[in-house]
Amino acid sequence: MNPKILILIGFMALSLAMMGIAVILPVGFAFSIIRVVLLILAVIFDVLAFASRYYTYLMLPFLKQHSRNIVISDQPPYWISTTGDCIVRKEGDIYTATAYINIPLYVSSSEMTDEEKLRFANQVSRLVGLSRDPVRFSSELYLMNKDDYLQKLKDNISEMEDAEAKLIDKKAPENELEHVKGKLSMWRKMLDTMSNNISFELGTFATVSSKGVKEFEAITIVQQKAKELMNGIATTLGIPPNIVTGNDILKYVEPEYLIPYTTITEQISRNIQHEVS
């Protein structure tokens, strides 16, 4: 039987049992107090029976763990499929594969006439109604990833600092030292400018999922669905959408890819320096 129904029946039975015990208790003031306590317990169990409709997934870990930090799952929420074009999640015996489709929209209303704006708005309305299956269309505003570039700048600075130290050690001529100092100053200024400004990118994507009792089944179905959806998007908007693959999927899933680590830590340390000085 479904564990949800079992929990409902269990709590209701407990509630009725409490009431039954209260009723068969002997007459007397002391027993009246016990009856009230039993009734309160019966009502609590009945409310819990109702709450089990939504919160079965919380009740079982809560009862097992006796902790204020309830661990519903300590597993990663998904993994990237071996085909690399979707992510897979397992709940119970069911696998759910989810594909992400990038929609390369590079248009701005500032470059459109009123007719073009109307046509575009209608195209977007049609896009939303493309599929019978649930599809999620999303616009994502995220921080431009400057991690690699900032790291390169930092490497250059370390290299120049190293070179400067070596030149000082071997008492090199002044012009050579000045040359290295100049380069060092240039890289530092570039790092300063790059990490002071945050730039944003706007991306559009669609998400579609499918279920299967085997991982490959879910993946195959989602690939098929994604292809159909891509055809629909291409026809409606006249642009070539593409399935997002590999680690690029993480940009749409994980928060740290929305706000890249080095880019933002640089920004945070600048802010702290600014506040301190």
Next chain:
Amino acid sequence: MDEEAIMYIAFTMVVLLIGISLLQYFGRGLIEVLCFFIIVAGVLLILILNFADFILMSVVAGLFNITFQPAQNYKITKDQNAIVKNVNGLFYATGYVTANLFAYTFKIETESADEDEKMISAPENWERAIMNIDFPLKYHVLSMGLDVQKVRDEYEGKRSYQEFQMSRALQSPTVNDMTLTEIQRKINVIQRKIDRISQGEKPIATAMYMETTAIGVSEKAALDTLNRQISGLQISMSSMDVDLTRIVGREMQVLFGFNFALPTTFEEASSYFDQQN
């Protein structure tokens, strides 16, 4: 309210009704009154859980300082309004806000003359809103195509019922103009929906929401920034005419799960959204 909710309410209310019928066995006078109020409190709690469980659960979690771990490295805060991820000592807090754009268009009686103007200004309004935002944001539209014939039959049934109400009101000797106008308005709204379907518009069900992520060197800093960002959204999105409500509790966890796996049927999707818009 769906069948499952009715079933849960019916079963749990039967238990409380049994309690009321047994009141005389719990004691007399004050004890009986006390027991009656305990049962009434139970009824109220069940009704609150049914219509606004997200309020009750966030209060309970906040009161007892309960946090949840829905997956590895993720944590749902005690206020049940944000999900925090710890990545190498940096905290990424994500919050969700409802942003329903289309609801109002289905509530008007007649096609307004400036509908085209609204569509023309939509891309501009969107760009203006996005340009005012200086933090990461995702705007999601989860759409599901509905069965055209089924939806049409449903609307025709509703129209017939309203027409029956109208003929009954006309035959009544105590009929007033306000009642007739109200019924006529309802008929017009339904007729407009039928007309739109007849014109080739596909009926779809949508759930629209926004997701924003904030970063901080501590959990509190991230959550404070997140709260500021969500307040900022109210201002930035003012040109879009959307009603923004912060999503808390179970439905927030559902939306968090949508990043990894979407529902695959309309029935599955609609079972998740019944309370917070």
